[in-house]
Every structure is written in structure tokens, then in C-alpha cells.
Amino acid sequence: MQLNSREAPNEMRRRLLFSGLGVLGLFSALGLRLYKLQIGEGESWRSLSENNRIRLQRITATRGLIYDRNGEPLVDNRPSFDVVVVPEDTTNLADTIQRVAAYLEADGINVKALLAAARARPPYEGLIIKRDVDWNAVVTLETHQLELPGVSLDVGPLRTYPYGPVGAHLLGYVGEVSEAELGKHPGYRMGDLIGKFGAEKSWETRLRGVPGGQQIEVDALGRKLRVLSRVPQTQGNNMVLTLDRRLQAFTEQLMEPHDGAVVALRPDNGEILTLVSRPSFDPNVFARGIKHDEWRELSNNKTRPLNNRAIQGQYPPGSTFKIVTAAAALEEGAVTPFTRIFCGGGYHFANRTYRCWKKGGHGTVDLHRALVESCDVYFYQVGQRLGVDTIADYANRLGLGVPTGITLDHEKPGLIPTSDWKRARFNEPWFAGETLSVAIGQGYVLATPLQMANLIATVANGGTRYKPHFVRRIDNPAGGVLESVEPEVLGTANLRKSTLLQIREALRDVVNARNGTGKKAKLDTIEVGGKTGTSQVFKMGKQIKTHNLAKHLRDHAWFVAFAPVEAPEIAIAVLIEHAGGGGGAMAAPIAHDVADFYFALTRGRSYQLAGGADSRAEERA
Amino acid sequence: MRLMVDRRLVYHFDAVLMLLMLSIIAMGTVSVYSASWDPHSARASAFAWRQAMWATFGAVAAIAMVCFDYRKLERWAYLTYAGGLLLLVAVPLVGSVSNGSRRWLDFGPFSVQPSEMMKLALIVVLARYFHRKMRPEGLRLRDLIVPVLFALPPVILILAQPDLGTAGVFCFVVASMVVLAGPSPRTWATLGGVALCLVPALPYLLSHLKPYQLKRIQTFLNPELDPLGAGYHVIQSKIAIGSGGFSGKGFLHGTQNQLKFLPEQHTDFIFSVFSEEWGFIGSIGLIALYLALMLRGLVVVNRAKERFGALLAFGVLANVFWQAVINLGMTTGLLPVVGITLPFFSYGGSSLVTLMAGLGLVINVNMRRFSPERIPNF
Numbered sequence: 001m002q003l004n005s006r007e008a009p010n011e012m013r014r015r016l017l018f019s020g021l022g023v024l025g026l027f028s029a030l031g032l033r034l035y036k037l038q039i040g041e042g043e044s045w046r047s048l049s050e051n052n053r054i055r056l057q058r059i060t061a062t063r064g065l066i067y068d069r070n071g072e073p074l075v076d077n078r079p080s081f082d083v084v085v086v087p088e089d090t091t092n093l094a095d096t097i098q099r100v101a102a103y104l105e106a107d108g109i110n111v112k113a114l115l116a117a118a119r120a121r122p123p124y125e126g127l128i129i130k131r132d133v134d135w136n137a138v139v140t141l142e143t144h145q146l147e148l149p150g151v152s153l154d155v156g157p158l159r160t161y162p163y164g165p166v167g168a169h170l171l172g173y174v175g176e177v178s179e180a181e182l183g184k185h186p187g188y189r190m191g192d193l194i195g196k197f198g199a200e201k202s203w204e205t206r207l208r209g210v211p212g213g214q215q216i217e218v219d220a221l222g223r224k225l226r227v228l229s230r231v232p233q234t235q236g237n238n239m240v241l242t243l244d245r246r247l248q249a250f251t252e253q254l255m256e257p258h259d260g261a262v263v264a265l266r267p268d269n270g271e272i273l274t275l276v277s278r279p280s281f282d283p284n285v286f287a288r289g290i291k292h293d294e295w296r297e298l299s300n301n302k303t304r305p306l307n308n309r310a311i312q313g314q315y316p317p318g319s320t321f322k323i324v325t326a327a328a329a330l331e332e333g334a335v336t337p338f339t340r341i342f343c344g345g346g347y348h349f350a351n352r353t354y355r356c357w358k359k360g361g362h363g364t365v366d367l368h369r370a371l372v373e374s375c376d377v378y379f380y381q382v383g384q385r386l387g388v389d390t391i392a393d394y395a396n397r398l399g400l401g402v403p404t405g406i407t408l409d410h411e412k413p414g415l416i417p418t419s420d421w422k423r424a425r426f427n428e429p430w431f432a433g434e435t436l437s438v439a440i441g442q443g444y445v446l447a448t449p450l451q452m453a454n455l456i457a458t459v460a461n462g463g464t465r466y467k468p469h470f471v472r473r474i475d476n477p478a479g480g481v482l483e484s485v486e487p488e489v490l491g492t493a494n495l496r497k498s499t500l501l502q503i504r505e506a507l508r509d510v511v512n513a514r515n516g517t518g519k520k521a522k523l524d525t526i527e528v529g530g531k532t533g534t535s536q537v538f539k540m541g542k543q544i545k546t547h548n549l550a551k552h553l554r555d556h557a558w559f560v561a562f563a564p565v566e567a568p569e570i571a572i573a574v575l576i577e578h579a580g581g582g583g584g585a586m587a588a589p590i591a592h593d594v595a596d597f598y599f600a601l602t603r604g605r606s607y608q609l610a611g612g613a614d615s616r617a618e619e620r621a
Numbered sequence: 622m623r624l625m626v627d628r629r630l631v632y633h634f635d636a637v638l639m640l641l642m643l644s645i646i647a648m649g650t651v652s653v654y655s656a657s658w659d660p661h662s663a664r665a666s667a668f669a670w671r672q673a674m675w676a677t678f679g680a681v682a683a684i685a686m687v688c689f690d691y692r693k694l695e696r697w698a699y700l701t702y703a704g705g706l707l708l709l710v711a712v713p714l715v716g717s718v719s720n721g722s723r724r725w726l727d728f729g730p731f732s733v734q735p736s737e738m739m740k741l742a743l744i745v746v747l748a749r750y751f752h753r754k755m756r757p758e759g760l761r762l763r764d765l766i767v768p769v770l771f772a773l774p775p776v777i778l779i780l781a782q783p784d785l786g787t788a789g790v791f792c793f794v795v796a797s798m799v800v801l802a803g804p805s806p807r808t809w810a811t812l813g814g815v816a817l818c819l820v821p822a823l824p825y826l827l828s829h830l831k832p833y834q835l836k837r838i839q840t841f842l843n844p845e846l847d848p849l850g851a852g853y854h855v856i857q858s859k860i861a862i863g864s865g866g867f868s869g870k871g872f873l874h875g876t877q878n879q880l881k882f883l884p885e886q887h888t889d890f891i892f893s894v895f896s897e898e899w900g901f902i903g904s905i906g907l908i909a910l911y912l913a914l915m916l917r918g919l920v921v922v923n924r925a926k927e928r929f930g931a932l933l934a935f936g937v938l939a940n941v942f943w944q945a946v947i948n949l950g951m952t953t954g955l956l957p958v959v960g961i962t963l964p965f966f967s968y969g970g971s972s973l974v975t976l977m978a979g980l981g982l983v984i985n986v987n988m989r990r991f992s993p994e995r996i997p998n999f
Contacts, residue, residue: 019800019919023916026946027946030949037859037953042864042865046864
């Protein structure tokens with residue numbers, strides 16, 4: 001180790017000299033810079049500081065538009081006049097806001113909230129008092145401009161939903177970013193709009209764009225003198241949905257008298273054509289800034305219009321679940337297509353009688369007839385042979401009990417009970433009698449309308465489970481394709497061809513045979529397959545006439561359908577809450593009309609519209 | 622420990638260096654007072670007092686750094702480095718978040734910024750390394766591998782906080798020490814060649830990134846980066862400095878500062894506050910103080926007894942120098958805004974204490990330049 005310390009600094013001397021010169025050079029440069037700023041340009045900076053009137057204005061990014069599958073705009077932007085105040089330029093902010101409120105004769109201005117918002121940010125940043133004022137208000141404010149220093153009118157884009165409540169649950173809405181959201185999303189400022197619900201929320205990053213801004217110099221009254229620098233905004237991307245606006249609007253109309261949900265999707269790729277949840281709401285109310293009482297009314301409404309029943313509503317699937325039990329029975333060999341079971345109107349098991357919906361019984365039935373006529377006793381016995389865990393396995397394979405993964409928030413998974421589940425949940429063993437309820441889609445079983453639509457689609461297409469999606473493409477503002485959404489396979493049901501064939505044959509006869517429970521879904525020229533379901537909300541000790549029952553205790557009506565049977569193009573799930581009638585009476589007609597209208601749209605003139613949908617279809621199309 | 626029994630040690634204590642440092646600290650504390658002054662209530666918040674308290678702690682730390690033979694540090698180098706790194710690793714695990722990045726460790730009533738301590742530790746390790754590697758014909762390229770490996774972990778950890786500015790200062794300090802240690806002509810040529818190749822490749826690489834990717838990288842490195850926000854800060858800072866004019870607006874009379882137009886006024890933009898109130902005279906005076914501190918420091922390096930001391934003192938000075946240049950450059954609008962404070966001047970406890978401790982080491986090197994060599998007992 002050479003450690004001759006004497007020589008150390010000598011070899012550094014030259015480098016140190018250079019370092020010293022470097023230090024001198026850089027500090028001199030800074031000195032010169034200071035000379036330039038403070039002596040050379042001192043006067044002009046001084047005048048700028050004396051009336052420091054440089055304002056930072058945010059240029060909102062134009063949010064991307066949303067189109068349906070045929071290019072019809074579902075969500076648009078239109079210019080709106082917003083009343084803006086810059087707190088620093090007012091003499092008395094509270095007074096100014098009150099005056100503006102008086103001129104506008106508007107009741108929706110919350111002075112307290114605005115003052116609180118103003119305190120939370122720099123005084124030179126504009127604050128929106130009211131969005132989207134009408135022309136009269138514009139004129140009034142212009143004429144009183146001198147009394148209202150600091151108040152100005154800004155033109156900004158306002159989100160509009162031209163069809164109002166149509167598809168509201170899927171499209172969602174936007175609103176001003178909340179404080180909680182500010183914490184989670186960097187890059188947002190107070191006053192920015194953000195997607196709060198539906199596609200507007202879950203596709204926020206694609207739709208939003210990049211806000212720009214400008215530094216402007218204003219005079220002492222806050223009037224704009226010139227733009228010092230400017231960063232332009234970047235428009236958000238446009239979305240093309242798989243939704244068909246016409247079918248959506250038509251279905252929405254059909255469901256108007258009911259609470260419930262309808263989902264229609266393409267079995268061959270999972271594209272959602274229609275997603276209706278009733279009652280609905282008007283997203284325009286949110287875009288222009290929802291008033292307090294409006295919000296209270298919406299959120300406290302007992303029918304829960306903000307709830308997207310298609311993905312958040314979990315209902316017992318009732319007899320539609322027999323599709324699952326039938327598939328399990330055939331695959332597991334619990335029955336063959338020729339196995340016959342006698343139904344005398346009830347089944348005695350463990351000291352209890354489990355009723356069939358048909359009091360007098362169905363007589364001797366095989367699987368086909370049991371599905372067509374929806375015989376409960378047949379499925380009680382099949383369920384007993386299978387056991388709950390086997391049924392659960394097939395239910396999972398067909399997509400029940402797990403969220404479908406649609407790109408919307410708050411999707412519910414439904415519930416498919418197993419013996420393990422029950423032990424974990426209630427610390428109780430599974431009772432064999434409970435399996436009987438599960439076999440006919442009652443008991444603990446819960447499913448969302450979207451899951452049921454996907455289930456029937458999976459059966460229809462031969463066992464492939466696609467991820468239901470509603471976005472087909474994202475386009476950049478210039479029109480080029482940014483990303484296109486490809487169908488995604490979630491899994492396969494792994495059912496034998498013969499099983500699927502057997503079930504599809506039965507489902508065809510549910511609609512087309514004389515003894516079928518779903519005859520009301522029959523179309524004249526195109527074969528429809530389907531299954532009815534009536535799920536009990538209330539365990540009835542003895543038969544009570546439905547109209548004597550309080551509405552919230554009445555049965556839910558289900559119908560799941562696909563058509564054409566041979567080469568399915570559409571799968572439909574209809575759910576009507578507390579319908580007061582069975583699936584065949586209440587839900588099947590809706591599925592009929594939806595299918596009918598769909599084929600009228602796709603087959604064009606060559607397709608003859610059946611019965612009632614005729615006039616309506618022409619009106620809406 | 623025997624405390625400075627040697628009379629000669631006291632005699633060689635560099636009072637000039639210490640007085641230069643103390644004057645800068647005093648001016649800084651006064652500016653922090655002004656920055657936290659509220660004209661409405663005619664009161665200042667506690668920042669200035671706290672800064673004075675930190676300065677006292679710093680003085681204790683500096684004295685501690687003078688009391689032992691700095692050459693002992695050569696033996697403690699790895700330990701220091703490991704300790705610093707340990708603190709830095711703790712930051713992402715238990716550190717506290719402010720302004721969107723995690724830079725602090727909380728210790729009861731006060732919190733520390735381990736990146737500041739890590740800087741000193743890295744300087745010590747590098748000083749030790751170069752001390753042994755230096756050769757008359759210059760450093761070979763392969764001699765630079767180990768320093769880079771030493772610097773990499775802290776730089777990566779600090780980038781992840783994220784604190785782009787501090788990571789940059791680390792790199793500048795390492796580069797400065799390499800330059801002092803003296804790469805061979807061949808190493809210079811290779812490094813220059815690589816740099817020359819990278820410069821034209823850079824725009825090519827950048828142009829192949831999609832705009833959103835570029836943006837993502839930018840926001841990763843610097844989350845506060847908002848073209849408009851940062852631009853706004855710079856223009857307000859320039860207004861403050863420029864409007865100070867020749868003699869300034871007077872103590873507590875800077876309008877830019879008092880009206881809260883200046884962002885981060887007691888930390889990153891403290892110079893704007895000072896410059897607005899004390900004008901060109903004050904600013905040039907402050908820069909002259911920094912210049913004097915640097916040149917005096919370089920004299921110490923030049924006189925140091927052996928290479929370890931010279932490298933150690935030089936590293937400490939390089940840190941002060943680059944921070945000062947970057948901060949002054951950004952407040953005057955010459956450099957982009959990265960969060961770097963003005964050394965000895967901005968408000969901030971960890972930074973002030975470690976900077977003062979560092980200068981204590983420089984004074985130590987100067988004091989012991991005639992002391993017999995005692996360390997190497999390998």
C-alpha cells in the first residue's frame with residue numbers, strides 16, 4: 001500500500017486551480033444574471049410586481065365523446081357559459097357572490113360552500129359560481145359588469161347526454177372532483193370535472209385528455225390584457241361502444257312500468273348490445289352541477305335509481321337456474337335424457353314437503369319435459385342426487401358466483417353456496433334439504449342479470465364464456481384507432497356437445513312447444529330458446545293470492561333467452577323486480593319485444609315485425 | 622477522548638471559514654423570518670426560531686466534527702456508509718409523506734431527511750476509495766466502477782422517493798470527486814467519447830417515445846412537474862428578484878413574498894425573498910460570501926496533509942457549491958425547477974445540521990494539516 005502522504009496535494013494542484021476558476025465562472029454568471037434581472041430589467045419587473053396581475057388559467061381539456069356501435073353520439077359536449085369569479089379581484093367576495101345570485105335569480109348557489117372553496121385555494125384562481133347560465137343571464141351580467149369586479153363569463157365545454165336517462169347506468173356521469181378524489185388522483189385540481197359513475201368513471205383516463213393552461217396578465221380590475229404563455233389542452237379520446245342506441249332506447253321504453261334490468265349481449269363475443277336498469281336517472285343533472293335537494297332525492301329514493309341493477313342487483317335466479325342443474329345432472333350421469341321421475345305436486349323429504357309450482361303435479365316427466373314445463377319436483381330429486389357442491393361447480397363454470405369483470409365499478413359477484421361456504425359463514429353444516437332449494441335457484445343462490453345473460457350466452461354458443469364488454473374501440477381525437485377491444489375468453493363451461501344439445505332442445509321447446517312456460521317469447525319467423533324463472537322473495541306457508549301481498553314481498557320474474565336457436569346472435573336476460581306475476585307472464589313478453597326489435601334492426605325490411613312491437617319499432621328506429 | 626490538547630490545533634482553527642458560514646446562516650435565518658412574516662397580524666411564525674435552534678444543533682455537530690482526527694473517518698468509512706444507507710432504506714418503509722413524496726423519517730418531535738446524511742457518508746467512502754486508488758498516471762476506467770457502485774444504491778433510493786434534485790446533486794458531487802482524483806487521459810477520452818455518442822442518441826431515443834410515455838417518465842421523476850405550475854413559480858420568482866432592483870424593497874417589505882405569490886418561500890425560493898428585500902447589493906453580497914467560502918475551502922483542500930483529507934474537504938465543498946448553483950439558477954430562471962434548497966440559507970433542519978457538520982470536517986482537515994499521521998495501522 002503506497003501511502004506517501006507528502007505527494008498527495010501536489011498532483012491535485014492543477015485540478016484545484018481549474019475548480020477555483022470554475023467556481024468563479026459560475027458565480028460570475030449568476031452575478032450577471034442578477035445584474036440583468038435587477039438592474040437591467042428591474043423597472044419592468046417592478047411594475048409587474050406593483051400590480052402583480054399574472055393569473056393562471058386552466059384550459060379544461062375537451063372530454064372525449066362516446067358513440068354507440070353505429071356511430072351515433074351518446075355523450076357529447078356543448079359550449080356553456082360559466083360565471084367565474086376571481087376572489088382577489090373582488091372587494092368583498094361574499095357580497096359579490098350574493099349579487100350575482102340575485103341577478104341570476106338562481107336558488108342553486110350555495111354561498112357558504114363557495115366561500116369555503118375560495119379559502120382553500122389561492123385567491124388569484126377563478127372559481128365557478130354557476131355553470132351553464134342561459135342567454136338572459138349572460139346579458140344581465142354583461143350590463144352589470146362594472147358593479148361586479150372580478151366576475152367574468154367563461155365559455156367551457158359542458159357534458160351532455162342527448163338521450164337523457166337512456167343507458168345512464170352504463171354511460172355514467174361526471175361531476176366536480178371531490179377532496180377525497182384529489183388525494184387519489186394526482187394531476188387534478190379543485191374545480192376539474194372527473195368521471196363519477198359508469199363508463200365515465202371506469203374509462204376516465206382515456207376520456208379525460210390533458211388540460212392546458214395559460215398565464216395571462218390582467219389589469220387591476222381583473223380584465224385580461226395579454227397572454228404571457230400558453231400550454232394548449234389535449235383533447236380526450238373518443239369511445240365507440242358496442243351498445244345499440246336504438247335497441248337501448250326501445251328496451252328502456254319497454255321497461256318503463258317496471259323496476260328491474262335487461263341485458264342483451266352477443267353470444268359469440270360478449271359485446272353488450274343493451275344494458276337497462278330501471279328506474280333510471282338523468283345524467284345531465286350531474287353535468288350541470290347537481291343541487292343539494294336533487295341529490296338528496298336521488299340518493300334517498302327507495303327505488304334506488306342510482307343502483308345499476310344489471311350488475312349490482314343480486315336476485316335468486318329461480319327456475320332459470322335449472323339450466324345449471326340440468327347440465328350438472330347430464331354431465332355427472334345423475335340422469336340420462338330418458339330418466340323419468342314422477343311429480344305429484346310435491347316431494348316429501350326430511351319431514352317436509354317441497355312443493356312443485358304446479359299444484360296438481362306434472363305426472364311422469366323426463367329431463368326435456370321437466371325443463372319445458374319447469375317441473376320443480378324433478379329438479380329436487382336431481383339436486384338431491386348431485387349434492388350442493390357439484391351443482392356449485394357447474395354454476396361456477398357457467399360464470400355464476402364470480403364477477404364477470406365488466407369494466408364498471410361495484411359489480412357484485414352473486415352467490416353460489418357450498419358446504420364450505422356455509423360452514424365459514426354460519427358455522428353450521430349444510431343440510432340436505434337446502435340442496436333442494438338450490439337446485440331450483442332458490443335458497444342462498446343469488447345472481448345478477450348480467451351473469452344470467454352471460455350464462456345463457458355461454459349455453460347458446462357451445463360453452464365458451466366471454467367477458468361481457470361494452471367498449472369496442474378507443475379512437476384518438478384525430479380519428480385514428482388507439483386501441484380496439486378484442487373479445488376475451490374467461491373460460492369454458494367444459495360441457496359435452498350432447499349435454500348442450502339436450503339443453504338447447506329443451507329451451508327451444510320452452511318457447512315453441514304448446515306446453516312450454518315461455519310461449520310469450522315466441523317469434524313468428526325466428527326460433528327463440530329460453531327459460532322462465534319466478535323467484536320467491538317471501539317464503540309462503542300457504543298459497544296467498546299475489547295481489548294481496550305487499551309489493552316488496554312479491555316474486556321476481558326472470559326470463560333468459562337466445563335467438564336464433566341454431567346460430568345465436570343475441571342473448572337476453574330480463575329481470576322484473578316484484579313483478580306480481582311469473583317469468584312466463586311478465587318477463588317473457590319483454591324478451592320477445594327486445595328480440596323482435598333486434599331482428600327488425602338487423603334483418604331490415606325483410607323481417608316482419610310481430611304484433612305489438614310493430615308500430616313502436618318504426619317510431620323509435 | 623483527548624480534546625484538542627495540542628495548542629497548534631487551536632492555532633490552526635480556520636475562523637475565517639467558520640465566520641463566512643455563520644454570516645450566511647444568519648442572513649438565511651433573517652430571510653426565513655421575513656418569509657414567514659404575516660403582515661396582517663404583524664407576527665412571524667416559528668420558522669425562524671426553529672431555524673436558529675437547528676443552527677445551534679448544527680454548531681454542536683460541527684464542533685463534534687472538529688474534535689477528533691478526521692483520518693479516523695477513513696477507518697469508519699464503511700460503517701458510516703452502511704448506517705446512512707440503512708436510514709435511507711427505512712424511508713420507503715416507515716417514512717412520512719409530504720407533497721406526494723416520501724423523504725422523511727420521524728423521530729418524535731423532529732424528523733430527519735436521511736438523504737442529507739447519506740451525502741456525507743458517500744463522500745467519506747469515496748474519499749477513502751480514491752485515496753487508495755490515485756496513481757500518478759491517473760485513474761483507469763475500471764477504477765470508476767466501484768465509485769459508481771457506491772453511488773448507485775442511494776441514488777436509486779432517492780430517485781424512488783422521488784427526489785430528482787437531490788439525486789442529481791449526488792451525481793454532481795461524485796463527478797466532482799472523480800475529477801479531483803484525476804482520471805487518466807485515456808479515461809477522459811473514453812468518457813468523452815461515450816458522452817459524445819449519447820448526446821445525439823438522446824433526441825433520437827426521446828423522439829421514439831410516445832408523448833404519454835414521455836409524460837409518464839417526467840411525472841415519475843418529478844411529480845410536482847406541471848408545465849404551467851412550475852412555469853408560474855419561476856415567473857413569480859423572477860418578478861420578486863427583478864423588482865428588488867438595486868437596493869431592494871427593505872426588510873419585511875417584499876410584496877411578492879408578503880402577498881404569498883412566491884411558492885415554497887422559506888425553502889426552495891428563499892433566495893427570491895431575500896433578493897426582493899435586499900436588492901442587487903444584498904444578492905451580490907450573498908454570492909460573494911458563497912464565493913469566498915468556496916475559495917477559502919479550496920485553499921484548505923490545497924493545503925491538506927494527504928489525499929484523504931483533500932478529497933473529503935473537496936466533496937463537502939462540491940455539495941455546497943452544486944446546491945447553491947442549482948438553487949440560484951432555478952430561482953433566477955436559468956435552470957428548470959427541481960426541489961433543491963440553498964445551502965446554509967433555506968429553512969430545513971437536517972440539511973442545515975449536516976451541512977454544518979460537513980464544514981466542521983473541512984475545518985478539521987485544515988487544523989490537522991501538520992499533525993503527525995496516526996491512522997494507518999493496517
